[in-house]
Amino acid sequence: MFDRERIYWLAWSRVAGVGPILVDRLYQRFGNLEAAWNADTEAILSIDGVGIQSVTKIVAARAQIDPQALLAAHSIDNPYFWTRIDPDYPRLLKEIPSAPGVLYYRGNVSLAENQGNVPTVGIVGTRDLSDYGKRWARKISSLLASKGFTIVSGLAQGIDTEAHSACLEAGGRTIAVVGTGLDIVYPPRNQALAKEIAQHGLVVSEYAAGTPPDRSHFPARNRIIAGLSRVTIVIEAPVRSGALITAYQANDFGRDVYVLPGSIDSPNSLGCLGLLSRGAQPILGLDHLLELLSSIPQLGTPEQLQLFPIIEVPNPVTKSVASPPPDLAPDLQQVWLVVTCQPTSFDEIVSKSQLSTATVSGILLQLELLGLVTQLPGMRYQR
Structure with a gap:
């Protein structure tokens, strides 16, 4: 069957x-x-x-x-592909409302990664990068690779290329999400890089073999980058940038967005500054980045998460109740019952409530305003 x-x-x-x-x-x-x-x-x-x-x-x-x-x-x-009912289909990607029904792959599959037990970080940015952007893309990617993170990006010219390359040079694992069939490399100059990624990581696409580059494919593939990533980092992005699409989609999926700040005089920084004005987290240095990442929701077992344990946040004084408060609307009750007195990740709330990401986000806000739920760092919630 x-x-x-x-x-x-x-x-x-x-x-x-x-x-x-x-x-x-x-x-x-x-x-x-x-x-x-x-x-x-x-x-x-x-x-x-x-x-x-x-x-x-x-x-x-x-x-x-x-x-x-x-x-x-x-x-x-197309010998290798997952459908959304396959047990090995990437768990994080399956949680987004627009997950591709079929995902083609080439390279080395990590089942622990697919199950969400390996932390994944998306790194995206402009194709027309500056020396500043190149330097920080490589520094961040190298650092995270050395700490056991998988780097996700789009194999595009610019920031994507630097993120993939630096990760591989650091001995890390990277995933390239492409907007073509897996038998076509775009841009062509990244042929060697794509081959190396397939040897040490994974190349994935929702497009079957033989699908050529198309302008409409690249914004669509950005949702897959965001969906595969626990956190999306934007290095440099002008006001009209595909990287901003990835960031907006990550936010819609309930995932954290971090941004490398830049000069207001630089066109490449204007998109990043706009994200900061909308609540994205600024990256103030490598140590600060590691501190931010230590609070993201974790999906694996304690043994699998020794690289980056969650920072413990003191529990506020809460009143444990066994049943929903009276007069609470049914959809609010449905989400409230999923949240416990222990920190619960946003992704787990979405999964257990069986509601859409956008619906859960709105309900959690209502529950916060009612004083029934509190939000903790890293998109975690508790009663």
Whole structure:
């Protein structure tokens, strides 16, 4: 049954106009994607967001695909991929509302990393970097690699290239998220770097082999960088920068964003300064960065987290209650029951409540205003 369902995750990924959010709605509506594949027009039309024009296109595209034959032919050029129902699909990525239904990979897989037991940090920034940006991208990436962090970036020219390269030179592990098929390297000058990353880390993409570079792919792949990362660090970014898209998406996913401050006279710093004005954490030095990272939510066992234990925050005096306060709205009760008297990570609250990231974020704010929940450093909450 599991192998059969994987076939339909792949099949739906090949239907134009059906993205990750609609796939999730299909899955929720029909219980599995095989049933969704065999559903009639009227049933698909009942799904929120699907209109007459879109359902006509979906049904026509679906009729052109034989799922079994697709898998056989597709696997020749794309032998390695995860679907969202695969147990090895990256846990952090699965938590975001727009997680790709199919994720292709090449390189060395770390199951501990996929399970969220290895800390991952995204490093992004402008392609037109300054000496200052290059120097700090390399310093930060080298430091974190030496401390056991996996560096996630986008293999683009500029900050991405420096982050990947410095990580590898420090003997660390890095993940490149690309906006092409895995058989195409963009920019072409990073051919050697991509090969080295595949030898010592992982290259991933939501696009099948043979997919060329396209302007629309790169903003889309930025959500995967943010989704794979516990924290996103922006080194340099002008006001119009793909790195800012990554930062905004990380924030939407409930992940922390750190920013390297720069001069107000530098165009490359204006996007970073804008992020700081919106509440991103400034990086005031390497020691300060390590202090910030020590408070991020952890997902592994204590033995797996010895490199960076969580800084213990004294618990405020709280009143433990066994049932929700009276007159609390049902959705607020649902989230409140997940939060305990011990620090609970935002990601765990989202997972256990089975609500969207945006919904949980809004509810937690309401619970804070009611005095029922308090936020701790590192996006952790407790009653």
